Amino acid sequence: MTAQAGSTRVIYAALAGNFLxxxxxxxxxxxxxxSAMLSEGVHSLVDTGNEVLLxxxxxxxxxxxxxDHPLGHGREVYFWSFIVALLVFALGAGVSFYEGISHLLHPEPVRxxxxxxxxxxxxxxxxxxxxxIALRHFRREKGRLGYIAAVRRSKDPTTFTVLFEDTAALLGLAIAFIAITAAHILAIPELDGAGSIGIGIVLAATAIFLARESKGLLMGEQALPSVRRRIVELAGADPDVVxxxxxxxxxxxxxxxxATLSIEFKDELTTPRLEACVRRIEQRICSELSEVSSVFVRPQSASPM
Structure with a gap:
C-alpha cells in the first residue's frame, strides 16, 4: 500500500464515521x-467537511x-490542510464557545x-x-520516533490531521459526558454550557497546533536528513565527481x-562527458529515491572565484 493510498483510506474511514x-x-x-451535544454535533460536522477538503x-x-506549475501541484495538500486547521478553529471552536456562553447566560435543563x-x-x-485506523497508520509511518517528534518531522499532514481531529473528538465526547451528567445530577444546567466551552478549548488547541505544523510545510521544508545524506552519497559515488x-x-x-546539488567535477571532463555525468546522477537519485521528483545540478568548485 502506498503512503497516499494509506492516507486516503484513513480519511475515508474518518469521513464515514463523522458524518453518521x-x-x-x-x-x-x-x-x-x-448545549454540549449541539457543540459536539457541530464538531463532527466540521470534521466531516474537513475530511472532504483533505x-x-x-x-x-x-x-x-x-x-503554470512546472514542478507540479504537490503543495495543494499543504494548503488545504491549513484551511482545515482554520475551520476547526473558526467553526468548531467558535460555535462551541458561542453555545457555551449562550447556555451559561440562558441555562435550560437537559431533557x-x-x-x-x-x-x-x-x-x-x-x-x-x-x-x-488513523493511529495504526501513523504508527507505521512514524517508526521509532515519539508522537510529537513524528508529527514535526512528518511531511504528510493528512495523516496526523485526521489523528488529531479524532483524538479531539474523543476528548470532546468525554467532556460532553461529564458536563451532561454533572448538570443532571447536581441540577446545575449551567454545567452543560461549561462543557461546550471545554470542547471549544480542546478544538482551539488542536486547531492552533495543526495550523502551526501545516504552515511550516506550506512555506517549504527540507527533506529529512537521511534523505539528504543519501542524495549526497548517490551523487558522490559517480566516478567523474570530485x-x-x-x-x-x-x-x-x-x-x-x-533537490538542487552543487557539485565539483573533474577538470578534464569535456562538455559531452559532463552532460552524461549529470544525467547519470539525476537518473540514479530519482531511481533509488522515488520521492525525489526533480534534480538540478550546478557545476561549481569548492571555492568559486
Whole structure:
C-alpha cells in the first residue's frame, strides 16, 4: 500500500464515521436541548467537511505538472490542510464557545438524558474505530520516533490531521459526558454550557497546533536528513565527481521532493562527458529515491572565484 493510498483510506474511514455521528448528535441535541451535544454535533460536522477538503487536496496535488506549475501541484495538500486547521478553529471552536456562553447566560435543563447517553456511547464506538485506523497508520509511518517528534518531522499532514481531529473528538465526547451528567445530577444546567466551552478549548488547541505544523510545510521544508545524506552519497559515488559541495532540498508535497546539488567535477571532463555525468546522477537519485521528483545540478568548485 502506498503512503497516499494509506492516507486516503484513513480519511475515508474518518469521513464515514463523522458524518453518521454528526447526524446522530444533532438529532440528540434537538430532542434533549443539550448545549454540549449541539457543540459536539457541530464538531463532527466540521470534521466531516474537513475530511472532504483533505480528499480534495490529495486529488488536486496528484495532478501532473503544467505550464503554470512546472514542478507540479504537490503543495495543494499543504494548503488545504491549513484551511482545515482554520475551520476547526473558526467553526468548531467558535460555535462551541458561542453555545457555551449562550447556555451559561440562558441555562435550560437537559431533557431525555438517556438519549444523550446512547448517542455518546455510539459516537465513542464509531470515533474509536476511526481513531484506531488513523493511529495504526501513523504508527507505521512514524517508526521509532515519539508522537510529537513524528508529527514535526512528518511531511504528510493528512495523516496526523485526521489523528488529531479524532483524538479531539474523543476528548470532546468525554467532556460532553461529564458536563451532561454533572448538570443532571447536581441540577446545575449551567454545567452543560461549561462543557461546550471545554470542547471549544480542546478544538482551539488542536486547531492552533495543526495550523502551526501545516504552515511550516506550506512555506517549504527540507527533506529529512537521511534523505539528504543519501542524495549526497548517490551523487558522490559517480566516478567523474570530485565532491558534492552542497545539497538543497524542499518538499513540494508529502512524496514530492526537489533537490538542487552543487557539485565539483573533474577538470578534464569535456562538455559531452559532463552532460552524461549529470544525467547519470539525476537518473540514479530519482531511481533509488522515488520521492525525489526533480534534480538540478550546478557545476561549481569548492571555492568559486
Amino acid at each position: 455521528i454528526a447526524v446522530t448528535k444533532f438529532g440528540a441535541a434537538f430532542f434533549t436541548g443539550s 480528499l480534495y487536496g490529495l486529488r488536486k496535488a496528484a495532478r501532473p505538472p503544467d505550464e 431525555n438524558i438517556a438519549v444523550n447517553y446512547v448517542v455518546l456511547g455510539l459516537s465513542a464506538v464509531f470515533e474509536g474505530i476511526a481513531w484506531t 565532491r558534492v559541495n552542497d545539497v538543497l532540498t524542499v518538499h513540494l508535497g508529502p512524496t514530492d521532493i526537489v
